[in-house]
Amino acid sequence: MADFYENEVFRMExxxxxxxxxxxxxxxQIAEEYAISYYTLYRRVRQKSTPRIQRKPQNKALNDVQEKALSFWIRSLDEAFIPPTPNIIEQWANLTLARSGTSDRTVGKNWVYRFIQRFPDVDFEMRRQKVIDSKRMSHEDVAILEHWYDLLDKILDGVPERLVYNFDETGFQLGQGQTQKVFTRHKTKIPRLAGEEHGERVTVAECIAADGWRMEPLVIFKGRHQMEAWYDTKLPEEWMTATTEKGYMVDELAVLWIKEFDRQTQHRVKQGEQRILLVDGCGSHLTFEFLNSAEKAGIKIFGFPPNKTNYIQPLDGKPFLAYKAYFRQQNNLISQWGGGLTANKNSFLEDLMGFRDKALTQRVCRNAFRERGIYPVNAKIVCQKLEDALPPIPDISIDLRDQKTPSPPLENILSSSLENTPSKTTEDVQKRRKKLAPLMELDSITPRQKRTLDQILTEMDFHVQAIQNASSTIAKIAQIQAPRAKKSTKRRLLNLKDDGILRVKDANRSIAERRAKEDEKEDRRVAKDFKKRFGFEPSRPSTDKSPIVSSTPILGDNGDIIAYQDSFSI
Structure with a gap:
């Protein structure tokens, strides 16, 4: 189809x-001889119309070269793992118009989405970009994980799986359910499930071993006092409960828990063996009392790298995911069958006893260590997933075997500055095109040479646009990062009235006064040190311009100048 179209265009010309x-x-007759449309030929000859392919669309904000450069810039950002938002694309389109000398023009509010729909690469599409904690994101380094796994391999060398443990806490929101599918003939009138959006949270501390063993849980309620109603149900006698002000693990509870862990795991340790307990970086797990109690009991604490537990901690995998899934299903069942919500502490322990055995099975606990590469130690299981998520490094290769030396430019046509100076802006390309306009009118230039020259100028315009987009991107990144790269200070602003409102001029005055005092103090220190070493005070610049100052050099033992002695004369 493309060949036929090109032949028809050639026949029309x-x-x-x-x-x-x-x-x-x-x-x-001419239309019949050349097998072309009579009406098109009539418009071209009688009405002097130009071909549609040569017309510039009236409703296009950016020309073809500018859109090509913008597309190239979008691909470059995406390969650098910085995919642009529609708002950023709109800003760069307006910046392109401003660079072309049409700063008064801007693209429409829907131009970006129309441009995205006709984007040349079909692999590009709008996708939702999620937000992640900046500390967690900055620590997603494969090298750090590989180093951590190397240390873990040395620690677990020869240690049986029954001595490798993981301890962590998870929270449950009382009354929280989840969306579920039901089988019904009603399309719109589907009964809703009652749930608690802001129910009270309960913390459950669990500990599992690499061989599938699990320790009895510690349930932490928010409050100050233990209530009798919590124990109306016959619970396992070894279960533990506690209360704290906010319902979370605190330092004192962590110390009591490590002692309970020592008691419950004593029967699993043979003489001369050491238990390895893997914990996250929670503050209550790193106190002196907690670590000291573990050391006295012969328990070695080994921590996870910061902000990496979602990748490598066994309990953060399927154990806790299954834990919460069964908890929400239990709340759904209670709400669906009209039993009321579990949004109270009285029935939580009874419900926990029902779904804990389903979630923390021996197989789930054992597989949790294997899937996180903990036991047996296998760093590739986690590191390979992170490496696959990184953008590939492009291979750059240049083949110059078939390249030919370009022909020299025509003489007496272009100036030396035009020939040797590359274009740096869009205006330079436009000026070059105007200077080349007389060349395009020469009879000695064939149509092929004209098209070739036009293609060269078009490619030059594209590369200039691409370079300007890259420069603007670098400037934008620097502009965003510059305020955040400044060193902050914790100095207080002194000598200000505490009236609740701080004016900028007052803050600047206080800072200037503080800096002047510090400079004066530093000058006195330097002068004192100078006098101690050389026996006289250094000269200070005078505010009076009338005296004439002359300086006499002071030589040391080796003949070098070590200072100057100033003398004043009026």
């Missing part, structure tokens, strides 16, 4: 050229 040589051309 030949027919128009032939018709222009005749005084009274017979357009019908």
């Amino acid at each position: 030949e027919a128009v050229g032939y018709a222009s040589t005749l005084k009274k051309p017979n357009l019908t």
